[in-house]
Amino acid sequence: MKRADVLPIFFIIFIVCVASAPLFKNITNINGDMDLLQNLSLDRSFVLSVRQFRQFPLRSFYFGGGYPLVAHPHDGSLSPLILLSLLFGEVVGLKLKIFFYYLTGALGMYYLARRVLNYNNLGAVFSSITFFLGGFLYRITLVRTYTKIDYFLLPLLFAFFLRSRQDRMYLFSASAVMTLLFMQAGPDSIVILLFLFLFALIEPLGFKDNRLSFDCTYLKNLFFICCLVFLLGAVKLLPMLELLQANPRNIGEYTELKQPFNFLALLKNSFCVRYPAYDIFKRGVYFPFYLGYFPVALVVFSLVAFWSKNRHYGILLVLFLILGLGVNAPVDIFKMFWHLPLFNSIDRPFRYFFHIAVFLAALLGGGSFFIVGKIKRPKIAAVAVLFGFLAVVATTADLLWANGVWHMDVFPLKPIAENAQRPFYQIKNLKPKRSFLPGHLRAKGIFPQRSWEWTWPSQYELMLNNIGKINWYGNLPLAESAEPRYYLDSDDESAKKDSLGLSEYTWYPNPRYKGEVYFLEGGKNTADLEYFSPNKIVVKAGVIEPGTLVINQNYDKYWKADKGDIIDQDGLLALRLSSRGGYNITFVYRHKAFFFGLVVSFASMLSMVIMALRMRKNR
Numbered sequence: 001m002k003r004a005d006v007l008p009i010f011f012i013i014f015i016v017c018v019a020s021a022p023l024f025k026n027i028t029n030i031n032g033d034m035d036l037l038q039n040l041s042l043d044r045s046f047v048l049s050v051r052q053f054r055q056f057p058l059r060s061f062y063f064g065g066g067y068p069l070v071a072h073p074h075d076g077s078l079s080p081l082i083l084l085s086l087l088f089g090e091v092v093g094l095k096l097k098i099f100f101y102y103l104t105g106a107l108g109m110y111y112l113a114r115r116v117l118n119y120n121n122l123g124a125v126f127s128s129i130t131f132f133l134g135g136f137l138y139r140i141t142l143v144r145t146y147t148k149i150d151y152f153l154l155p156l157l158f159a160f161f162l163r164s165r166q167d168r169m170y171l172f173s174a175s176a177v178m179t180l181l182f183m184q185a186g187p188d189s190i191v192i193l194l195f196l197f198l199f200a201l202i203e204p205l206g207f208k209d210n211r212l213s214f215d216c217t218y219l220k221n222l223f224f225i226c227c228l229v230f231l232l233g234a235v236k237l238l239p240m241l242e243l244l245q246a247n248p249r250n251i252g253e254y255t256e257l258k259q260p261f262n263f264l265a266l267l268k269n270s271f272c273v274r275y276p277a278y279d280i281f282k283r284g285v286y287f288p289f290y291l292g293y294f295p296v297a298l299v300v301f302s303l304v305a306f307w308s309k310n311r312h313y314g315i316l317l318v319l320f321l322i323l324g325l326g327v328n329a330p331v332d333i334f335k336m337f338w339h340l341p342l343f344n345s346i347d348r349p350f351r352y353f354f355h356i357a358v359f360l361a362a363l364l365g366g367g368s369f370f371i372v373g374k375i376k377r378p379k380i381a382a383v384a385v386l387f388g389f390l391a392v393v394a395t396t397a398d399l400l401w402a403n404g405v406w407h408m409d410v411f412p413l414k415p416i417a418e419n420a421q422r423p424f425y426q427i428k429n430l431k432p433k434r435s436f437l438p439g440h441l442r443a444k445g446i447f448p449q450r451s452w453e454w455t456w457p458s459q460y461e462l463m464l465n466n467i468g469k470i471n472w473y474g475n476l477p478l479a480e481s482a483e484p485r486y487y488l489d490s491d492d493e494s495a496k497k498d499s500l501g502l503s504e505y506t507w508y509p510n511p512r513y514k515g516e517v518y519f520l521e522g523g524k525n526t527a528d529l530e531y532f533s534p535n536k537i538v539v540k541a542g543v544i545e546p547g548t549l550v551i552n553q554n555y556d557k558y559w560k561a562d563k564g565d566i567i568d569q570d571g572l573l574a575l576r577l578s579s580r581g582g583y584n585i586t587f588v589y590r591h592k593a594f595f596f597g598l599v600v601s602f603a604s605m606l607s608m609v610i611m612a613l614r615m616r617k618n619r
Contacts, residue, residue, distance in 0.1 A: 005114065008125045009107065015129060016099075016106050019400060022410045023095045029411035030091055034454060038473045039076075041460040043090035045069060045534075046077045048463075050086060053533040058591045059556070060534055062463050063472040065426065065482025066553035066573075069534075070594055071239035072476060073186030078236045080180075091415065098149060105152025106132040112159040113366050120369055122388040126298075126395065127366030131155065133399035134291045134358050150185035151355040153177055154192055158359075161196060164221045171221060172612050175228040182233045190342045191352045196222055198319065203312040231604035234597035242593050244341070247476055289354050290402050295365045295395055302368035310367055317360040324353035416501055419465045424532060425516060426468035426552070428484035429455040430508065453477075456490065457502055465502065481571025482552050485513045520548040520569065530584065537587040546578045551587065562586045 030036065041062070049057035057077060060069040069075050076082050081100065085093030109131045114124035132152075160174035181189040200218035230237060303314045319333070326334045326349035334353075337343040346352055369388050375381040432451035452471040459469040470480050487508040516532075517539055519525040524544040531538035541549055551573040559566050559573055563585045567574045577583065 004121060005110075008114075008121050009110065011125065012106050012110055012128050012132075013103070015396060015400070016103050016132065019133060019403060020099050020102055023099060025409070026411050027095060028089075028091055028415070030413050030415055031411050032413060034458065034473060036094075037458040037460040039074070040090050040094060041458070041463055042069070042072075042075050042077075043082065043085040043094055044460065044463055045075075046082055047085055047090055047093075049534045053536075055533055055535050057534045058589055058594060061424070061532070061553060062468040063459060063474060064478060064554070065468070065470050065480045066556065067472070067474065067478065068239065068243060068556065068558075068591060070236075070591060071243035072474065073240055073244075074184060074475075076184040079183040101149045101152040102132065105155060108153070108156035108159065109362065112155045112162075113363065116159045116162050117363070117367075119366050120372060122372070122385070122392060123366035123369030125366075126369060126388075126392050127362045129392065129396050129399065130291065130295050130365055131359055131362035133396070133403055134289075134295065134362060148188060148351065148355060150181050150188050151192070151359070153181055154195075154356075154359055157181070157192070158196070161218075161221070161225070164225075165217050168221075169612065169615055171224055171228070172608055174221075175225050175232060175608070178225060178229045179232045182229060183236050187342050187345055188352060188355075191356065193226070194337070195316070195320070195356050198316060199312065202315055228604070228608065232601055232608070234600035234604070235594060236597065238593040238597035238600075239591060243476060247478055289350070289358065290399075291358065291361060292395065292398050292402070294391065294398070295361065298365040298368040298391070299361050302364040306367060306370060309370075310364055313360050313364050313367075317357055317364065320353045320356040320360065324350040324357060326350070416461055416464055422466045424466050424468065425485040426470050426482055427462065427486045427488050427507075428470040430487040430489040431455075450475075457488070457505065461502065479554065479571055481554050483513050484510050486510060514550075514552075516552045518550055518552075520550050520574070521545075523547065535589045539583075539585045539587070541577065541583040541585060543577050543580050543583065545580070546576075549575045549577055549585070556589070558589055558591050560588050560590060562588075 030040065045060045045062060046057055049055050049060075058068065058070045060067055063069065070077060081097045082093075084096045084100075087093065088096065106128050110124050110128040113119040113127040114121070119127065157174055157177040160170045160177060164170040164174055178189075178193075181192060185192075197219075200222050204213075204215035204218060206213055299317075302310055307314070322329045322331060323334045323337070326332065334349050338346070372381060372384045372388060375384055429452065433454040433456070453473040453475070455471060457469075459472050462469050468482075470482055470484055487510060489506045489508065490504060515527075517527045517529050519527055519541075525547045526542040527549055528540045529537070530540045537551060537553075539549065539551070548567075548569060550569055553573050555566075555568040555571055555573050561575050563577070563583060564575055566587070567576060573587065575585065575587075
């Protein structure tokens with residue numbers, strides 16, 4: 001780190017710490033946001049499996065009647081950051097992960113602007129602060145965008161990608177960051193990949209000697225990165241692709257994404273108007289992005305003053321604004337991508353594409369500070385520097401206020417006490433929940449499933465009581481055949497959760513429930529769970545007459561038993577036992593795509609390290 005960068009970096013770290021203060025006040029508390037609780041439940045599944053059962057969780061019996069969790073796009077079990085949850089618990093670990101992403105995003109943006117694009121200090125700090133605090137309004141206050149937190153890796157990824165043009169060693173660095181994205185980011189990683197692809201097409205395009213020229217280096221590098229990412233991330237990608245093939249997330253007809261907003265008003269409301277947090281849904285403005293008039297003005301100035309230098313960023317900015325507006329844009333180019341895999345699971349395009357627009361706007365805004373170096377007169381240059389300094393301070397203050405940093409008590413709820421000794425069983429909601437979104441803001445094709453997923457109690461508070469939730473919040477539901485022991489109902493399912501606990505619900509016993517393990521025919525046969533874990537189940541059975549042993553978990557082809565072949569009994573795990581006697585039957589879950597991917601990922605990682613060492617030695 002050079003001496004000139006010390007003060008700017010410390011300033012950026014200070015702002016990140018101040019903005020992240022709500023995360024660490026009452027650090028063990030949570031709130032009732034459904035997305036936050038969902039991610040806590042995913043991390044808790046990993047922590048419980050490792051601590052209690054000493055297993056890497058290939059599946060979870062808490063979700064959906066038994067779910068191949070390792071294949072879910074948003075499960076972070078294969079991300080190295082999951083170690084924070086393992087060490088500190090899922091609540092503190094999740095907050096530390098959020099802080100890590102914030103810090104990586106802010107410092108990565110400074111590195112990109114200052115060291116790769118050669119911005120001056122003021123411009124680099126402006127880009128860093130605008131990117132970190134811009135974007136989703138009230139991001140830090142409400143912690144509603146954890147599933148979009150991966151966008152904070154974009155500056156570092158883009159910096160390594162740019163440097164790979166002159167130094168191939170950076171191909172490995174870019175591949176490592178991209179692999180980390182694919183470990184948990186879901187469709188967001190595809191959007192980031194699209195950004196790199198469009199940049200690789202647009203940036204090298206130009207004229208040389210009055211002839212159109214194109215340098216394909218970036219495209220070659222991107223192809224290499226994609227191949228390496230697929231090999232490095234095979235342990236995650238192969239199970240995930242298998243899951244998506246079995247159940248692609250369908251949102252219905254494309255026309256359902258149409259929303260009644262004026263184009264220019266939509267852009268203004270998205271980036272220039274700061275709405276109070278409590279008012280944002282009441283107004284029907286579900287576009288909570290904010291930069292402020294001043295950064296937007298600097299973006300325009302940067303494009304006008306340095307068009308030849310920034311034209312590719314300007315073109316990409318327009319493209320991603322249009323993509324984010326989707327069917328509401330004057331020219332609907334998102335429809336071309338919507339028919340591709342993963343893109344067709346996007347129901348609100350702005351939540352995926354506007355982040356890229358914010359990133360580009362932050363880069364362009366910082367690029368406007370190049371004007372300081374163009375001024376020859378010292379006094380005017382000094383005034384320009386002072387103006388730039390005031391611009392950084394004013395933008396920082398405005399964006400800090402917009403993010404609601406002063407509303408410190410954003411985690412008011414204490415997690416309910418764990419009751420891990422309670423015998424495991426599963427519940428299901430009696431009725432779906434009414435959407436908190438206005439009708440014109442939700443896709444009707446996806447709503448019937450999501451209305452069951454949005455129900456309370458959350459799967460996280462149920463997990464704390466060793467209870468599974470069949471209609472779980474997962475976005476990619478598989479067939480849920482398990483029978484709940486109870487159906488739950490509450491007086492007002494449309495209300496936002498403001499407390500945790502199970503006593504406020506009405507519990508209705510399910511007359512069809514026969515237990516978590518039982519014999520289909522009834523009779524004198526007996527069955528008891530001796531051991532119940534994510535990847536292994538042991539059943540003690542006494543067989544007086546031939547019968548079918550049933551486990552109240554969804555059937556999956558990757559289950560194997562040591563006493564015969566598992567069969568699909570109305571969607572449940574089952575085993576036919578014909579001989580009389582006592583049995584200790586072991587059921588083991590072995591996800592073939594995961595283990596094959598593990599071998600590929602390990603071999604690829606080893607090969608990458610050897611290649612990198614040889615390249616360094618040759619250099």
